[in-house]
Amino acid sequence: MILTEIDHVAIAVRDLPAAINYYQRAFGATVDHREVVERDGVEEVLMKVADSYIQLLTPTRPDSPVAKALDKRGEGLHHVGYRVADCAAALKAMVAAGATPIDTVPRPGSRGTTVAFIHPKGSFGTLIELVQE
Numbered sequence: 001m002i003l004t005e006i007d008h009v010a011i012a013v014r015d016l017p018a019a020i021n022y023y024q025r026a027f028g029a030t031v032d033h034r035e036v037v038e039r040d041g042v043e044e045v046l047m048k049v050a051d052s053y054i055q056l057l058t059p060t061r062p063d064s065p066v067a068k069a070l071d072k073r074g075e076g077l078h079h080v081g082y083r084v085a086d087c088a089a090a091l092k093a094m095v096a097a098g099a100t101p102i103d104t105v106p107r108p109g110s111r112g113t114t115v116a117f118i119h120p121k122g123s124f125g126t127l128i129e130l131v132q133e
């Protein structure tokens, strides 16, 4: 089994402070990490759930992929991040299994991780992120 854990469930939101406040009130969740990822045009907040995270995502510019997702589908589940020991090996295995990669080689993610995204087409409608810590 290539996946070791669910790293995060990413939810696209328009109002980040309101979403943080909601998760704090609803679950008693606390902000574990906050980061602007310029190359992806997103600000993300991670709220820890055991060894996994809820990741709230909001666009920092109108042409970012998350902005496009919000325009197209509204707020809600954006992708699932699966933790892997070796991102390159996991990517290779997924492509061999018929997945369509968005990243053909792993690249830097937030919190110093190495990540690769897999297109929802060919993965039964879910955008998948492979996350190596």
Ligand code: CO
Pocket (backbone or CB within 6 Å): 008, 010, 055, 079, 081, 129
């Ligand atoms: Co992610």
